[in-house]
Amino acid sequence: xxxxxxxxxxxxxxxxxxxxxxxxxxxxxxxxxxxxxxxxxxxxxxxxxxxxxxxxxxxxxxxxxxxxxxxxxxxxxxxxxxxxxxxxxxxxxxxxxxxxxxxxxxxxxxxxxxxxxxxxxxxxxxxxxxxxxxxxxxxxxxxxxxxxxxxxxxxxxxxxxxxxxxxxxxxxxxxxxxxxxxxxxxxxxxxxxxxxxxxxxxxxxxxxxxxxxxxxxxxxxxxxxxxxxxxxxxxxxxxxxxxxxxxxxxxxxxxxxxxxxxxxxxxxxxxxxxxxxxxxxxxxxxxxxxxxxxxxxxxxxxxxxxxxxxxxxxxxxxxxxxxxxx
Amino acid sequence: xxxxxxxxxxxxxxxxxxxxxxxxxxxxxxxxxxxxxxxxxxxxxxxxxxxxxxxxxxxxxxxxxxxxxxxxxxxxxxxxxxxxxxxxxxxxxxxxxxxxxxxxxxxxxxxxxxxxxxxxxxxxxxxxxxxxxxxxxxxxxxxxxxxxxxxxxxxxxxxxxxxxxxxxxxxxxxxxxxxxxxxxxxxxxxxxxxxxxxxxxxxxxxxxxxxxxxxxxxxxxxxxxxxxxxxxxxxxxxxxxxxxxxxxxxxxxxxxxxxxxxxxxxxxxxxxxxxxxxxxxxxxxxxxxxxxxxxxxxxxxxxxxxxx
Numbered sequence: 354x355x356x357x358x359x360x361x362x363x364x365x366x367x368x369x370x371x372x373x374x375x376x377x378x379x380x381x382x383x384x385x386x387x388x389x390x391x392x393x394x395x396x397x398x399x400x401x402x403x404x405x406x407x408x409x410x411x412x413x414x415x416x417x418x419x420x421x422x423x424x425x426x427x428x429x430x431x432x433x434x435x436x437x438x439x440x441x442x443x444x445x446x447x448x449x450x451x452x453x454x455x456x457x458x459x460x461x462x463x464x465x466x467x468x469x470x471x472x473x474x475x476x477x478x479x480x481x482x483x484x485x486x487x488x489x490x491x492x493x494x495x496x497x498x499x500x501x502x503x504x505x506x507x508x509x510x511x512x513x514x515x516x517x518x519x520x521x522x523x524x525x526x527x528x529x530x531x532x533x534x535x536x537x538x539x540x541x542x543x544x545x546x547x548x549x550x551x552x553x554x555x556x557x558x559x560x561x562x563x564x565x566x567x568x569x570x571x572x573x574x575x576x577x578x579x580x581x582x583x584x585x586x587x588x589x590x591x592x593x594x595x596x597x598x599x600x601x602x603x604x605x606x607x608x609x610x611x612x613x614x615x616x617x618x619x620x621x622x623x624x625x626x627x628x629x630x631x632x633x634x635x636x637x638x639x640x641x642x643x644x645x646x647x648x649x650x651x652x653x654x655x656x657x658x659x660x661x662x663x664x665x666x667x668x669x670x671x672x673x674x675x676x677x678x679x
Numbered sequence: 680x681x682x683x684x685x686x687x688x689x690x691x692x693x694x695x696x697x698x699x700x701x702x703x704x705x706x707x708x709x710x711x712x713x714x715x716x717x718x719x720x721x722x723x724x725x726x727x728x729x730x731x732x733x734x735x736x737x738x739x740x741x742x743x744x745x746x747x748x749x750x751x752x753x754x755x756x757x758x759x760x761x762x763x764x765x766x767x768x769x770x771x772x773x774x775x776x777x778x779x780x781x782x783x784x785x786x787x788x789x790x791x792x793x794x795x796x797x798x799x800x801x802x803x804x805x806x807x808x809x810x811x812x813x814x815x816x817x818x819x820x821x822x823x824x825x826x827x828x829x830x831x832x833x834x835x836x837x838x839x840x841x842x843x844x845x846x847x848x849x850x851x852x853x854x855x856x857x858x859x860x861x862x863x864x865x866x867x868x869x870x871x872x873x874x875x876x877x878x879x880x881x882x883x884x885x886x887x888x889x890x891x892x893x894x895x896x897x898x899x900x901x902x903x904x905x906x907x908x909x910x911x912x913x914x915x916x917x918x919x920x921x922x923x924x925x926x927x928x929x930x931x932x933x934x935x936x937x938x939x940x941x942x943x944x945x946x947x948x949x950x951x952x953x954x955x956x957x958x959x960x961x962x963x964x965x966x967x968x969x970x971x972x973x974x975x976x977x978x979x980x981x982x983x984x985x986x987x
Binding site for chain 1: 789793801802805809886889890920922925936940941943947
């Protein structure tokens with residue numbers, strides 16, 4: 354229990370650091386933060402400027418501003434978006450959140466399932482044909498930015514061959530109705546391109562570590578023992594090897610899910626998908642500072658939450674940690 | 680030197696090295712390869728590839744080939760520059776934490792862990808957005824200053840392992856100063872880890888720079904692979920079907936990424952010999968070849984014996 358509690362305190366500390374960055378960044382700019390935003394080409398009405406000065410509390414001493422900001426963060430008062438017609442930042446983010454979760458969540462879990470399985474196979478037949486092609490290839494895929502896959506898929510499948518839609522999460526003519534099959538089909542069709550791009554980049558991230566862990570394990574005595582007992586190859590591969598090699602991969606999965614919110618950013622922008630990535634992109638293009646800051650916070654929270662989940666999973670999956678032995 | 684020897688003997692590493700070297704060379708010698716200025720209008724807009732303009736032109740009538748070559752200068756410089764900053768910080772912080780331990784380690788380790796859990800790309804975007812249209816140099820700087828945590832953690836744990844070795848203890852007993860132990864005794868044992876971390880950082884920096892600039896956070900007047908993509912997107916080259924403008928920077932980025940990844944894969948194998956699957960295989964082939972040769976030799980002697 355002590356371990357989990359310590360992690361919890363650590364994540365809270367990390368969250369505070371993100372809050373501090375968010376607080377000081379605009380205030381480190383020359384002039385007051387509102388001036389800085391105006392100098393960067395943000396467009397405000399006179400009323401918005403007055404409102405902003407009030408939100409930032411520029412007349413108050415710094416420590417007082419900080420505590421006001423801290424209070425706002427914990428009550429989800431993240432200010433108002435200038436780009437999305439003055440909607441509260443928390444509302445803008447909540448609307449986009451589901452789409453991003455659907456997109457990257459699906460892609461990440463698929464990548465984990467395929468990556469881990471292929472990694473096990475590559476390790477078992479190490480040095481074989483499959484291993485010597487798949488392992489370097491997945492490393493190369495991993496080193497290729499989402500940007501590249503996004504543009505290639507959009508250009509080939511979307512524009513040249515016209516197989517997948519090139520914009521939006523569903524046809525704008527349709528009214529969102531999650532009970533109708535027509536609508537769901539439309540959503541799925543729109544998600545194919547982006548999901549594929551995110552999936553292919555992450556695949557190597559699961560394949561290579563799984564392979565390397567497994568290879569290290571296959572030299573252990575108990576694997577030889579299993580073979581000597583005459584167990585089938587599949588049994589030794591899965592129950593003896595994979596069962597132990599998958600431990601780090603499961604926690605890696607949890608951490609990858611932490612990236613879910615920020616991970617699909619570029620792909621969303623390329624496919625004009627209405628998730629958090631597009632929101633952040635629009636916020637940046639239009640210098641919508643409070644929205645940008647809100648994004649950083651929500652992405653940090655998500656990341657911390659899944660890192661914490663990874664810690665908990667580790668304790669749950671690894672009996673050595675559970676018993677609290679050193 | 681043994682490290683470099685190992686690198687050139689590994690096929691994957693050699694291949695990766697060639698790819699990366701090729702792109703470094705063509706961007707350094709850009710003025711000798713193309714006569715066009717990357718920043719000037721030299722022809723009509725969106726001209727498809729031809730003899731005069733090998734990779735066609737952009738909407739602004741700029742030569743795509745020249746832009747890709749000159750863009751490589753900046754993009755690669757940012758990649759390697761950021762990589763150097765990352766590794767320098769990672770090594771300094773990692774060794775300090777690992778060697779001195781105690782309170783210093785505690786403070787530095789929590790700093791690393793906090794940096795690791797704050798999402799990088801959004802943080803970079805927020806930084807870049809507040810600084811304003813950031814020049815490539817500033818991009819290299821902010822990537823370098825925010826991405827050292829992973830390398831530092833790896834260096835730290837390796838330092839912890841090396842510090843316990845007898846030759847380090849011997850040096851301490853002899854009364855060598857800490858800086859000397861760190862530089863002469865410990866650092867050489869971290870070379871492969873530092874190499875892997877450097878290559879990883881360069882890949883990350885090149886990708887991140889392209890991404891930031893593609894999203895419009897960079898300085899649009901500079902010529903890099905990222906701003907090429909930004910202008911491509913802005914002039915909707917994808918929808919017009921100007922494949923030459925879409926694919927030139929993309930193919931180059933993908934190739935450099937692939938080359939560096941192969942290099943990294945090889946460094947991994949060098950650092951962890953267990954992963955070097957074909958070495959064992961080679962030995963096995965040698966042994967079987969030897970056995971066959973012996974069997975053949977025995978057979979011939981047996982035949983000779985029978986004949987005589």
